[in-house]
Structure formats: C-alpha cells, structure tokens
Amino acid sequence: MRSDLSRTFWWDVYLVVITAAVAVVILASDGPSRTARLVATGAIAGILVLHFVAGRRAIEREEPRPVLLAAELALFGLAVTLVPNANWLLFGVNPLIFQMVPLRTAVIAVLATNAVLPISDAFLRPDAVAGDLVVALISSAAGIWLGTWIVRVVRQSQERHRLIEELESSRAEVARLSREAGVTAERARLAGEIHDTLAQGFTSIITLLQAPEPDVALAVRTARENLAEARSLVAALSPAELTAGSLTSAVRRQVSRFTEESGVAAALRITGDERPLPTAVEVVLLRAAQEALTNVRRHAHAREAAVLLAYTGESVRLVVRDDGCGFVPGEADGYGLAGMRERAKQVRGSVTVRSDPDTGTTVEVEVPA
Structure with a gap:
C-alpha cells in the first residue's frame, strides 16, 4: 500500500510539472490570439482539476473511468486546436490514458489523441499538416510503447503484491498448524507421562491392597511416590526420581x-x-x-x-x-x-x-x- 501511494504521489508531481510547463509555453506563444491562449491554458488547467477531483481516486482504486478520460481528452483537444504548442502535453496525457482505461482502449485513445493536431491542421493550418503528422506518428508509437511498458510493470507489481499476500497467508497457516501440532504433541507427551507414572502407580497400589496378604506399608510408600510424581508433573513435568x-x-x-x-x-x-x-x-x-x-x-x-x-x-x-x-x-x-x-x-x-x-x-x- 505504501509503494502504491508513493507511485501516485510522484505521478501527481510529474503531471503538475508537465502541465505548468505547457501552460508557460502556451502563454508565451506568438501566433494565437490572447483569448485563444487563455482558453487553452484554462483547458489544460481543467485537465489538472479533473485529475485531482476524480481521476486520482480512480487510478488509486484501479477503476476504469472512460467518461472522465473522455472529458480530459476533450479539454486537451480544445487546447491543441487553439494553440498547437499545447501538443507538448502529450508527455502527460499518454501515461494518463494507460492508467485510466484498459490496454486495448488506451491504445485507441492514444492514436486518437495524437491525431488531434494533424486533423486540426487540415482545417486551420494546412501547411503544417505534414510535419505534425510525422510528429504524431512518432509520438503515438512512443506513447503506446511507454504505456504498454507501464501496464506491464503495474501488473508485475500487482502480481508480486498478490504473491506476498499469499505468502503471508501461507506463513500464518503454517504457524497455526505448527501450534496445533505442538499442542497435539504436548498432549501426547502428557498422556504418556500420566500412563507411565500415575496410572502405573495406582495399578500397583490396587494390586498390593487386593493381594491375599495386603502389603499396606509398600502400598503407602507407592502412594507417596505417586504423589511426588503428580507434584512433579504439575511443577516441571520432570520425573521426581531424576530430580x-x-x-x-x-x-x-x-x-x-x-x-x-x-x-x-x-x-x-x-x-x-x-x-x-x-x-x-x-x-x-x-x-x-x-x-x-x-x-x-x-x-x-x-x-x-x-x-x-x-x-x-x-x-x-x-x-x-x-x-x-x-x-x-x-x-x-x-x-x-x-x-x-x-x-x-x-x-x-x-x-x-x-x-x-x-x-x-x-x-x-x-x-x-
């Protein structure tokens, strides 16, 4: 659990840094109008707000949230359409996609997200389509590879966590069985002690007293020895004769x-x-x-x-x-x-x-x- 919280914390830091850097790039852009830059900056700020309000909790609980992701990607698309330099936010958006939806859906979402800039170029900036299309292809390939690697690492981490839980459970079960075996062995040992001492002593006393000529003195001595054995069993479970x-x-x-x-x-x-x-x-x-x-x-x-x-x-x-x-x-x-x-x-x-x-x-x- 502690490692999961640490991973989420550092991912939050990474996303905040990327978002802040892209916001600075957007505001410093020369081409788009001031209104376009402010709207684009507000859009990427909205991505950050959605993440901390709902997305972060979904990632921690490993709950797929395609609707929430669609809203974040819509804001990303708005920012990129208004200010092409907002496309740098892909460094944060691509990993975010793989954390919020299953792998197959994530691959489709990455392709669609990287296609936003070339498609918007086709309508707004035709001369930039070729260059941005090459960038989109490279970014898509890199994003899919990185996302697949992240998913694999997360799955391995989850599998290790599951194995650790099973190991701890097995260890607890072994400890329980060991305690039960110890109790059983101790009961068997005590049964043997009682059989070999008290039971035999009582048998001897009965035999001596039931004889045609009872040997009372010997029976009394045997009874005293039996009493010493009983006290020894209670005190230290060691034969009185050996002490x-x-x-x-x-x-x-x-x-x-x-x-x-x-x-x-x-x-x-x-x-x-x-x-x-x-x-x-x-x-x-x-x-x-x-x-x-x-x-x-x-x-x-x-x-x-x-x-x-x-x-x-x-x-x-x-x-x-x-x-x-x-x-x-x-x-x-x-x-x-x-x-x-x-x-x-x-x-x-x-x-x-x-x-x-x-x-x-x-x-x-x-x-x-």
Missing part, C-alpha cells in the same frame, strides 16, 4: 521396586562410563524402564528379569529382558509400547522388541547421547 538423583540410581530404584511388588528376581547391570545426559534423554530411558518392567509384572509370568544400562561413546542403551511367556510383537502392542516408541522418536532414539515363548521378551531402547 532426586542420577539416571542410574533412578533405574536401580525401579528395579528394586519391581522386585518388591512382583516377587520376581531382577538385577541391574551398568556398563560403560556413566555420564550426565540431557533431561529429555533421561526421561525417555527411565520411562522405558518403568514401562518394560510393568509389562513384565502384568503379562510375562516370568521367574526372573534383567536390566542393562549401557553407556557408549555415541549412545545410551537400555535393555530389559525376562524369561516369561512372550508375545507376538505388533499384535499385542498396547499404549505403553506405542508411547515408548513415540518418546524415543522425540529424542531421535529407537525401540526394538523381540519376544518368543521359549526365550521370553527383550525390549531395547537406544538413544543417541
């Missing part, structure tokens, strides 16, 4: 808790040089250990389980094995394994599940770190 220690100690507590709750022997082995990891990576590995051990307790009917946490130079690998009944990977995948895969994907990790009735199940999570 209280390292990943290794958090996984070790999970293994010990698994053995206490299920009665299944389990051992943790650490290989490689333990090192601090990004919080997101630690959360993925800890939740994977929780989910895998929960699945062993619920479904495997295993006699023993083993957990490996292996640090290498480029990655960290968590492996949970059991000697239970196994399942068919892909057919029995529940929300837990799907959430595990989604978590791993968020940190460019991978999840591999191998299961067989004879050898049990192995869940392996590897994360670059």
Whole structure:
C-alpha cells in the first residue's frame, strides 16, 4: 500500500510539472490570439482539476473511468486546436490514458489523441499538416510503447503484491498448524507421562491392597511416590526420581521396586562410563524402564528379569529382558509400547522388541547421547 501511494504521489508531481510547463509555453506563444491562449491554458488547467477531483481516486482504486478520460481528452483537444504548442502535453496525457482505461482502449485513445493536431491542421493550418503528422506518428508509437511498458510493470507489481499476500497467508497457516501440532504433541507427551507414572502407580497400589496378604506399608510408600510424581508433573513435568538423583540410581530404584511388588528376581547391570545426559534423554530411558518392567509384572509370568544400562561413546542403551511367556510383537502392542516408541522418536532414539515363548521378551531402547 505504501509503494502504491508513493507511485501516485510522484505521478501527481510529474503531471503538475508537465502541465505548468505547457501552460508557460502556451502563454508565451506568438501566433494565437490572447483569448485563444487563455482558453487553452484554462483547458489544460481543467485537465489538472479533473485529475485531482476524480481521476486520482480512480487510478488509486484501479477503476476504469472512460467518461472522465473522455472529458480530459476533450479539454486537451480544445487546447491543441487553439494553440498547437499545447501538443507538448502529450508527455502527460499518454501515461494518463494507460492508467485510466484498459490496454486495448488506451491504445485507441492514444492514436486518437495524437491525431488531434494533424486533423486540426487540415482545417486551420494546412501547411503544417505534414510535419505534425510525422510528429504524431512518432509520438503515438512512443506513447503506446511507454504505456504498454507501464501496464506491464503495474501488473508485475500487482502480481508480486498478490504473491506476498499469499505468502503471508501461507506463513500464518503454517504457524497455526505448527501450534496445533505442538499442542497435539504436548498432549501426547502428557498422556504418556500420566500412563507411565500415575496410572502405573495406582495399578500397583490396587494390586498390593487386593493381594491375599495386603502389603499396606509398600502400598503407602507407592502412594507417596505417586504423589511426588503428580507434584512433579504439575511443577516441571520432570520425573521426581531424576530430580532426586542420577539416571542410574533412578533405574536401580525401579528395579528394586519391581522386585518388591512382583516377587520376581531382577538385577541391574551398568556398563560403560556413566555420564550426565540431557533431561529429555533421561526421561525417555527411565520411562522405558518403568514401562518394560510393568509389562513384565502384568503379562510375562516370568521367574526372573534383567536390566542393562549401557553407556557408549555415541549412545545410551537400555535393555530389559525376562524369561516369561512372550508375545507376538505388533499384535499385542498396547499404549505403553506405542508411547515408548513415540518418546524415543522425540529424542531421535529407537525401540526394538523381540519376544518368543521359549526365550521370553527383550525390549531395547537406544538413544543417541
């Protein structure tokens, strides 16, 4: 919009300068009478008045105004008929034509406007017809070329403006979709957090209290841990176990808790040089250990389980094995394994599940770190 206003402003300045210069030329002419010169000057002043009263607004709004243009050209024809030197106003009139009517109409109007002087010469100044006709032909060709170029530039400017608007619209749509995708991803992440912490904790409490010999003390401890997880989710969405220690100690507590709750022997082995990891990576590995051990307790009917946490130079690998009944990977995948895969994907990790009735199940999570 600002560029359009600037273009209109400079065109107004150009038209005023041309009109003023031609008015000076008309008033200084020797041949025509004083009355003819004054009428011609008034005619070109009328062109300027019509432009600022209505023509300028039509150009800004890109509204074709053939009637208004016809009135301006009639004034031009009057001025040229009375004072031939008014023909210099073609420098302003030709571009004006192309701004006010469509291209085909503008070409016809330019030819007609340039023909005014030769035609008036044929009646009033026969000896000047030949010379003014040559000038009219040159002026027509130059005017049509210049006007066509102006129209092409304006169309290109309009096309760029349209493309910019489409780009801004597309950018806004991408931003909106990105926000929606972010919200969806965050909801999925929170769902995974709740499933891997609170839901599993409540399941453990119910299991402990419904046992033939309820372990109330362990159930109370589990409830307290669940409460800590809930507070952690609300406060920072980071596992409470990780805020209280390292990943290794958090996984070790999970293994010990698994053995206490299920009665299944389990051992943790650490290989490689333990090192601090990004919080997101630690959360993925800890939740994977929780989910895998929960699945062993619920479904495997295993006699023993083993957990490996292996640090290498480029990655960290968590492996949970059991000697239970196994399942068919892909057919029995529940929300837990799907959430595990989604978590791993968020940190460019991978999840591999191998299961067989004879050898049990192995869940392996590897994360670059």
